[in-house]
Amino acid sequence: METVYGQFCPVAVASEIFAERWTPIILRELLQGSRRFNEIHKGAPRISKALLVRRLRDLERAEVIASTPRADGRGREYRLTPAGEELGEIVLQLGKWGQRWTSRVERQRLDAGLLVWDMRRRIAMERLPAGRVVVRFDFRGVPAAQRHPKIYWMLLERPSVDLCVTDPGLEVDVYVNAELSALVRVWLGDQPLAHAVRGGEVKISGDPRLSRAFPTWLMLSPLAAVPRPGEPNQRRAA
Amino acid sequence: METVYGQFCPVAVASEIFAERWTPIILRELLQGSRRFNEIHKGAPRISKALLVRRLRDLERAEVIASTPRADGRGREYRLTPAGEELGEIVLQLGKWGQRWTSRVERQRLDAGLLVWDMRRRIAMERLPAGRVVVRFDFRGVPAAQRHPKIYWMLLERPSVDLCVTDPGLEVDVYVNAELSALVRVWLGDQPLAHAVRGGEVKISGDPRLSRAFPTWLMLSPLAAVPRPGEPNQRRAA
DNA sequence: CAGTATCCGATGCGATACTG
């Protein structure tokens, strides 16, 4: 390992591993349960594949992650080692810090694809009705610079959640029409969903029963409940 | 702020601030009480001044640190904001992680100058005798690549500790002759001082009474007491 | 002491294309 800082201080040695470009993001993905290369890549789409490979190898040499070839022979499976799990706590703390002390909804950060990719992991399965529910998201206010899709289909069917960016040809049960920035604020706990609905920034329509139930399935970001600096008490967990 | 990751996720936003080259090291220095430009620089001698200035400005824009012009008109005084203090906890955690999961005494990391600069902050003032005590450090095993001095004088005189790299011309009370790697291991809690002395890696001589007392003045690194992975219980704080 | 200013070279990294 090429030493960047030339210091024996444990902070310096740890920083050489952790404080590299994209590394905290990659760890975040692993922490949230991603195991496969392209799964990790979907959570960090702006990293080039070559660089992602390199970071994964670096983390493996540092014994923060370990990988094994998959049974089906297609690629490897990545997971955190015990050391990596402990680094994960730091990732979490960093997230809490970001939640408390930074603003996060500048236009350049808004990304509908990442939002639905995140939401997919935060569906309260046990509250879903039996059978399949199809939710279609239409985003307004997506930064023009982005070539990303503005429409996403989320297929909820216990015990899995699938995402599509092309029409799967299924009947849609719930339509969510949302100003992207508003739904991100809701997601991060900066604004109650009901508030955004009242203001017209988010509209939920379709099957009446399922539409009413939808907000109860969608848990918010795990960081939504982090108390902000001014707040005397913490909020209820989402 | 140019967004690197293009993500609204608080981990990403925080990483753009924290996970930059040298930034954790700079925060560590501020956390340990450095307030002035050159003081910070001494704790991170391999950073160029231009880059240090830039990082300090970046951190100030992120409201992690704040600076005010000094009363004497010479430069500014830097300190952590409340947000910065909370980031400091993450720096500490990162140090604990490094202490637990990394090895730190490869030759390229060994730096006598940084060691004495660190030790200076960890002298138990209240245990010092009245009057001035002069300790001279002679290091063996300093990596040849380094042009750094191998001899340091530490002037202990309540309530301050001064360092010299040139002979201050004072009578020396305590001589410490040490293999650099061994003293670093002692400093980081990897080896008891008594052990290194018995092994001949560290020799303490000079005034008998003061030499015997010296190890009781020198506290170890704040991270020395961090329990290692295998250990069932934590050690006593140093 | 605490910075600016300028230069210039390495390398980090994205873009793109290719592969078993």
Next chain:
DNA sequence: CAGTATCGCATCGGATACTG
């Protein structure tokens, strides 16, 4: 799907010199 391989450039940052 999970990578390799190659190219090319931008930017990061080190070195050096200068300043109030």
